[in-house]
Amino acid sequence: MGVKKMKKLGEARKASSILVSISAVFLGIVAASILILLIGKNPIKGFERLMFGAFSNKRRIGNTLAMSTQLILMGLSFSFAYKTGLFNIGGSGQMLMGGIVCTILGHYLPSSMPKPIFIVIVILAAIVTGGLWGLISGFLKAKFNVHEVVSSIMLNWTAFWLVYDFIPRFVKDKAIAVKSEPLPFSRTLGLQWLRDMTGMSTLNLGFLIAIASCIIIWFILEKTTLGFNLKAVGSNRYCAEYAGIKINRSIMASMAIAGALAGLAGLTRYCGYDTLMEMGKMPGEGFDGIAVGLLGNCSPLGVFFAAIFFGALKMGKGSLAATGIPTEIADTIIAIIIYFTATNIIIASFWNNRFKKSYEKRKAKEREEKKEEKV
Helix, strand or coil: CCHHHHHHHCCCCCCCHHHHHHHHHHHHHHHHHHHHHHCCCCHHHHHHHHHHHHHCCHHHHHHHHHHHHHHHHHHHHHHHHHHCCCCCCCHHHHHHHHHHHHHHHHHHCCCCCCHHHHHHHHHHHHHHHHHHHHHHHHHHHHHHCCCHHHHHHHHHHHHHHHHHHHHHHHCECCCCCCEECCCCHHHCCCCHHHHHHCCCCCCCHHHHHHHHHHHHHHHHHHHCHHHHHHHHHHHCHHHHHHCCCCHHHHHHHHHHHHHHHHHHHHHHHHHHHCCCCECCCCCCHHHHHHHHHHHCCCCHHHHHHHHHHHHHHHHHHHHHHHHCCCCHHHHHHHHHHHHHHHCHHHHHHHHHHHHHHHHHHHHHHHHHHHHHHHC
C-alpha cells in the first residue's frame, strides 16, 4: 500500500458530491411529506401515485424518458458552462432558436428526402444555431466584459420575439394562428420501433442524442486538452492566463458548446416530444436545466440521473389528482430540492462534521485499546 493511500485512510472522510445530492433529495421529500400531511393527505400514497404516473407501464416510462430528454440536454448545457466558470442562463433562448430553425427545415425540406439524411441535417442545424446564439454571449463576455447572465437573459427575449415573428411568417397553422403547423411523423425524430417498444409513447431519437451528448461532454471535459483548458479557466482565470491559456477563446468556446447543447434540446422538444411550436411561450426547461445541473453536481452522469428524477416528478404529478393532493406539490418538491442543493455547503459541512466526530471517536478508541495492551 502506497504512502499516499495510507495517509488518506488515516484521515477523516469528506462528504462526496453524491452524498450531498442524495441528502438534498431526501430533505426535499421530507419537506414535501410534511406539506402533504398539513393538508390532511397521506404522503406515502402521494409518492406512490407519483411513481405510478411515471413508471407504471411501458408507455408511461417512455413518456417520462421523453420528457427527461430536454432536461438532460439543458442540464448539460448549464453544467458545461458552469464547469468553465460561466453561468449560462440563456438556455431558453438557445433552445427556441434551435427549435424554430429545425421546425422551418421540417416544413421546407423536400418530402422525398430520406429520413436519415433529414435527421442529420436538423441535428447539425440545431447545433450550429444554438451554438451561434450562445457564442454571442461568449463574444460579449470575452471582448467587452458584458456579464453572460445579462446578455443571455436579453438574448432569451430576443429569441422569444423572433419565434413570435417566424411562426406566422413561415410555418403558421391555417386553423390556429398562434401555433406552427404540426410536423408530419416523417419530419420528426420519431422512430416507429421506439414507439412500438414503448406502447406508442412520445419517446424518440432525442433520448439517444441526449445519451450520446453525455458521453461526448464527459470525453471533452475529462480526456481532451480543450476540456482541461476550459476547466482551468473556470477554476482560476488568472492562473490559466499566466499558464498561457487563451482566456477569451475559452470563454467563447464554452458558451458556443453550451448553446449547441441547448439547441439540441430545442430540436428534441419541438421536433420530437412535440411536433409544433406556440407563439408567446418561453420554454421552462432553460431554468429547469439549472436545477438539474446543480443536483447532478454538473457531471454528465449526475445530470443524466437528476434529469430522469425531475422528469419522473413532472410526468407523475398528473396522477396526484386521484389522491386529492394538488399537482403543484410535485413542483414544490422540485423547488425545495433546488433550495437544499443551493445550500450544499451547509449539507456538506453537516456530513463533514459527522465524519470528523466519528473519526475522532475511532481514534480515541484505538488509543484506549493501545493503553490497555501496554498495561
